[in-house]
Amino acid sequence: xxxxxxxxxxxxxxxxxxxxxxxxxxxxKDITPVLGDPRLFAGCVxxxxxxFAPGEVDAVVGIDARGxxxxxxxxxxxxxxxxxxxxxxxxxxxTYEQSYDLEYGSNTVALHxxxxxxxxxxxxxxxxxxxxxxxxxxxxxxKQVDARVxxxxxxxxLGFLDGRKRLAGLPVRSLVTF
Amino acid sequence: xxxxxxxxxxxxxxxxxxxxxxxxxxxxKDITPVLGDPRLFAGCVxxxxxxFAPGEVDAVVGIDARGxxxxxxxxxxxxxxxxxxxxxxxxxxxTYEQSYDLEYGSNTVALHxxxxxxxxxxxxxxxxxxxxxxxxxxxxxxKQVDARVxxxxxxxxLGFLDGRKRLAGLPVRSLVTF
Numbered sequence: 642x643x644x645x646x647x648x649x650x651x652x653x654x655x656x657x658x659x660x661x662x663x664x665x666x667x668x669x670k671d672i673t674p675v676l677g678d679p680r681l682f683a684g685c686v687x688x689x690x691x692x693f694a695p696g697e698v699d700a701v702v703g704i705d706a707r708g709x710x711x712x713x714x715x716x717x718x719x720x721x722x723x724x725x726x727x728x729x730x731x732x733x734x735x736t737y738e739q740s741y742d743l744e745y746g747s748n749t750v751a752l753h754x755x756x757x758x759x760x761x762x763x764x765x766x767x768x769x770x771x772x773x774x775x776x777x778x779x780x781x782x783x784k785q786v787d788a789r790v791x792x793x794x795x796x797x798x799l800g801f802l803d804g805r806k807r808l809a810g811l812p813v814r815s816l817v818t819f
Numbered sequence: 820x821x822x823x824x825x826x827x828x829x830x831x832x833x834x835x836x837x838x839x840x841x842x843x844x845x846x847x848k849d850i851t852p853v854l855g856d857p858r859l860f861a862g863c864v865x866x867x868x869x870x871f872a873p874g875e876v877d878a879v880v881g882i883d884a885r886g887x888x889x890x891x892x893x894x895x896x897x898x899x900x901x902x903x904x905x906x907x908x909x910x911x912x913x914t915y916e917q918s919y920d921l922e923y924g925s926n927t928v929a930l931h932x933x934x935x936x937x938x939x940x941x942x943x944x945x946x947x948x949x950x951x952x953x954x955x956x957x958x959x960x961x962k963q964v965d966a967r968v969x970x971x972x973x974x975x976x977l978g979f980l981d982g983r984k985r986l987a988g989l990p991v992r993s994l995v996t997f
Binding site for chain 1 (some may be wrong): 835837840841847849851854855856857860861864877878881883884885887888889891892894895896898899900901902903905908909910911912931934935
């Protein structure tokens with residue numbers, strides 16, 4: 642029997658809603674049931690790789706920590722490099738840093754200065770588009786190293802948080818929108 | 820021209836030594852040059868998957884955060900589930916927790932109680948075997964969910980820290996030893 646391809650509805654159904662995590666009032670979207678099903682995990686990676694084939698992407702960029710999971714698998718599938726963006730102080734070599742605002746306070750993410758070659762065709766893959774602050778900061782970092790962002794793709798988009806506005810003009814794609 | 824297979828010596832040569840990170844006296848092994856080279860990244864994932872073929876492993880377990888990178892790619896390659904072990908408080912659903920001693924103080928890692936089915940054939944993949952505390956705690960968590968650990972494989976082993984002693988009796992494999 643041929644294996645049925647994974648649809649975005651299969652993925653949507655497997656995402657678990659955890660109320661009041663990490664704090665009261667937040668409906669957390671738990672992706673571990675997707676990752677924990679071999680067919681859904683591979684299907685999600687294939688859908689995130691999208692229209693790209695091996696040879697068309699030089700580097701897949703993942704954001705610490707959940708973003709690493711999907712981005713690394715997409716990088717392996719596309720025979721691309723994997724490039725991590727991490728919270729400040731976690732990467733051991735020289736870095737560029739970029740801060741962005743949160744509802745309360747701010748965060749800073751970092752990228753190794755030698756992470757990619759200039760002109761690198763990069764795909765940014767992350768699990769969740771919420772307010773878009775992290776992805777915006779990641780794109781700013783990728784500008785610093787002269788990478789060309791082919792696409793920013795997310796497994797989940799929280800449409801009501803308007804993250805796409807923060808990423809206006811950039812090629813954004815998401816699999817499942819809530 | 821056929822692609823030359825990646826050897827562990829290729830990987831060893833690409834690992835960057837960063838002195839005094841994260842603190843004075845530590846020689847940090849930076850794996851980003853391996854991840855950042857498409858051939859070495861894919862080769863490293865293939866070597867970590869080792870003798871296993873798709874269908875022989877139910878779940879590949881990765882440890883927050885660098886461990887996610889290699890484990891997720893191995894899971895995709897083997898068409899297995901990806902299961903995250905994270906620092907306490909990061910996983911949204913009900914968890915088992917396990918603490919382990921560090922040189923100063925202790926750490927606690929967690930695993931979702933429903934992460935795998937009982938009897939699950941699990942492969943634990945991590946970037947670095949140092950003192951073995953994290954891997955030991957991960958194995959204890961996997962016992963709680965009745966998983967069977969087929970192998971624990973590391974990209975790098977710091978032999979002088981005797982991590983293998985902490986994992987005595989378990990099937991440990993590493994690609995590069997310093």
